[in-house]
Amino acid sequence: MISKNDIPLFNKKIWRISDVAEFLGVSEGHIYNLVSKSRKTRRNNFPFRKKGKLLFFIPSEVLNWIDEGDSDECK
Numbered sequence: 001m002i003s004k005n006d007i008p009l010f011n012k013k014i015w016r017i018s019d020v021a022e023f024l025g026v027s028e029g030h031i032y033n034l035v036s037k038s039r040k041t042r043r044n045n046f047p048f049r050k051k052g053k054l055l056f057f058i059p060s061e062v063l064n065w066i067d068e069g070d071s072d073e074c075k
Helices: 017-024 028-041 059-068
Strands: 049-051 054-056
Touching: 017 028, 017 059
Parallel strands: none
Antiparallel strands: 049 054
């Protein structure tokens, strides 16, 4: 079984858009869409932090979001 310690991205305490996209295997545009959807609808609850114009992500929160699942994304 692979642990978080085996994945180099988890050595970072904070992720940027490119890190999240790489980890999830999606485009950066898709991450922006998830953030936008979370801000507008308060559904999906994709975990992010915003400081000024910059977006930041906490790796453990992204993993928790994946574990919780989201049936709306499949519709």
